Amino acid sequence: ETGVTQTPRHLVMGMTNKKSLKCEQHLGHNAMYWYKQSAKKPLELMFVYSLEERVENNSVPSRFSPECPNSSHLFLHLHTLQPEDSALYLCASSSITSGRADEQFFGPGTRLTVL
């Protein structure tokens, strides 16, 4: 496996379900991100982990819960979602280096549909 992988690629869930999205990076990076991409809107940053510690949480509802057990793996736990949470969820990773901008490398995304 190379780059950034995400599973599952597609997910359909009811509003009462609990599910998890998984992301794995094989690039040796030290930061990982969750983004939400909805039609006609820019990518929305949800969570940032740097060196396995959460450094940013952009006022995301508590029904989204991230977990970063190590620098290569990132999870997004979902529970009691709303239909408006349907979107493409993208994982990204980068190598945070002092003095350089953080080029991000993205996974293919999970297309989530909430019924």
Place this chain on the structure above:
Amino acid sequence: EDQVTQSPEALRLQEGESSSLNCSYTVSGLRGLFWYRQDPGKGPEFLFTLYSAGEEKEKERLKATLTKKESFLHITAPKPEDSATYLCAVQAGRDDKIIFGKGTRLHILP
């Protein structure tokens, strides 16, 4: 308020017809500006990072340039396989926040 605006929203070109996409930004403390390409149903693919005004980078038919207020992505003699959404993002501020634009959907007709 920090902002990234891309124009046009969509662009249709004939194969071989060169053009430019614009990304204008209003941020303080620019650390870097990124261009990505995104194909339908896929994640964004990194293209370029530009760090300071006057900088240029090229890759095949694409050339990115940067001024103090905007960046251009020039596409020379495009081919149908260049059809995609092109995203611009900036990293700026004391907290190194990354802000994306809405993208430009580019369609190259054969």
